[in-house]
Amino acid sequence: MKKIIVSAVVAAMALSTTASALEDIKTSGQAKLWYETNDANKADLFTVAPSTGEVVFKLGMTGKQGNVGFGTTVYQTSSMGLEGTLVGATRDNTSSAMYVGEAYITAPLIASTIMKFGKQELDTPLAFTETWNATPNTFNAAVLVNNSIANLTLIGAYVGQTNTGITGTSVGSFKTSGEVDDQYFGGAFAIAGLYKNDALAANLWAYQVNNVGTNGLTWFTAAAQPLDLSVNALWADASMKAGVVNLTGTAAYVTHDNDNADATSAFALSADTKVSDVTLFAAASTVSEGDLPVANTxxxxxxxKLPTEGVYTDGLYVAQPGATAFKLKASGKLGTTGLALQGVMNKNSHDDTDTVGALGLSGLAPAHETTEVDLFITQKLGDFSLTGILMNRSFADSVTDDAKGGNYIRVIAAVNF
Incomplete structure (x- = not known):
């Protein structure tokens, strides 16, 4: 299979240099090292057991023939033989995997409408590509984008498959599973209207995710659920400028069609401004005690997409039912070095003996009450981009604090070619 993929990529590149019918051929590539270690659960930093790592090679190509465009991205992931000597695990579900992450076409339809069809990255509030990991998750999807009305973009999308091992997925720290061939439940539909002018930007999204019970992913605590259970959701956000401050408000509503459904609503507000060369950011969010989180399905x-999440205090915490979160961040540059410092605090309104949210994520309510402080350092060294993240996590629950609290260090080194 690897030989077939490599041969296809080489053949496509050769074709790009010889076939005059193809236009605007562009190739891109990246080599990346992703490494993380921690001292949680009585471990030592930089030892094998608590450390994960991956080397990723990425090769992409885009172009067009007439009005039809195309794009493809191939990934090769490997521990480079360091698993068991430098790291205890990789960031991909398959060792030394080569797979196609993107393979799509774009084509104009009628009335200022463009179609994008195939394997692709998505950026929607409740189904999106996450780029924090060694490799991003992607989707098999069909997306229609219409711009026939000034300042307004209309979107319709169908999502059929993904590559995050969604079947039987367990608590949280997802890993891509190579090819984009895992069923996205029974398929998901999304429609959206995105409006923007000089004074205001507003976005409205509506979702229906079908048959979420068919592949064993229990999204909420219940004695039983029908196999054809569907989830419906709304997301709205709006941004405006008030003097020198940028303001954004967010609201979301998530429910399902079980007879005993308890809908979840979420609200958030964020503000940022620039003081001299430093950008200051503050955000708050709250989620009601419903059945479902407001996060990436x-x-x-x-x-x-709530503005209060940190590196680890993310959708598994700030987006869970009953969560209230606050975030402060300052970022800027010291010479050529980028620096950012942020703090996140998450509380939960459930009783201490209540299990919180989908899958009983992280256990009882006190396990969701956490504080995180993150320091980001970025630097260019020649052609290399270096990112270091120093994290400290603490929890109100002593058992959780012993298991997950502590210091975490993440290093990402990348070079584009």
Whole structure:
């Protein structure tokens, strides 16, 4: 299979240089090292057991023939033989995997409408590509985008498959599983209207995710659920400028069609401004005690578009039912070095003996009460981009604090070619 993929990529590149019918051929590539270690659960930093790592090679190509465009991205992931000596695990579900992450076409239809069809990255509030990991998750989807009305973009999408191992996915830290061939439940539909002018930007999304019970992913605590259970959701956000401050408000509503459904609603507000060369950011969010989180349905709710999440205090915490979260961040540059410092605090309104949210994520309510402080350092060294993230996590629950609390260090080194 690897030989077939490599041969296809080489043949496509050769074709790009010889076939005059193809236009605007562009190739891109990246080599990346992703490494993380921690001292949680009585471990030592930089030892094998608590450390994960991956080397990723990415090769992409885009172009068009007439009005029809295309794009493809191939990934090769490997521990480079360091698993068991430097790291205890990789960030991909398959060792030394080569797979096609993107393979799509774009084509104009009628009335200022463009179709994008095939394997692709998505950026929607409740089903999106997460880029924090060694490799991103992608989707088999069909997306229609219409721009026939000034300042308004209309979107319709169908999502059929993903590559995050969504079947039987467990608590949180998703890993891509190579080819984009895992069923996205019974398929998901999304429609959206995105409006933007000089004074205001507003986005409205509506979702229906079908048959979420068919592949064993229990999204909420219940004695039983029908196999044809469907989830419906709304998401709205709006941004405006008030003097020198940028304001954004967010609201979301998520429910399902079980007879005993308890809908979840979420609200958030964020503000940012620039003081000299420093950008200051503040955000708050709250989620009601419903059945479902308000986070990425493609990755076991790992990440959320709520503005309060941190590196680890993410969709598994701030987007869970009963959560109230606050975030402060300052970012800027010291010479050529980028620096950012942020703090996130998450509380939960459930009783201490209540299990919180989908899958009983992280257990009882006190396990969701957490504080995180993150320091980001970025630097260019020649052609290499370096990112270091220093994290400290603490929990109100002593058992959870012993297991997950502590210091975490993540290093990402990448070079584009």
């Amino acid at each position: 493609a990755t076991g709710f790992k990440k959320s």
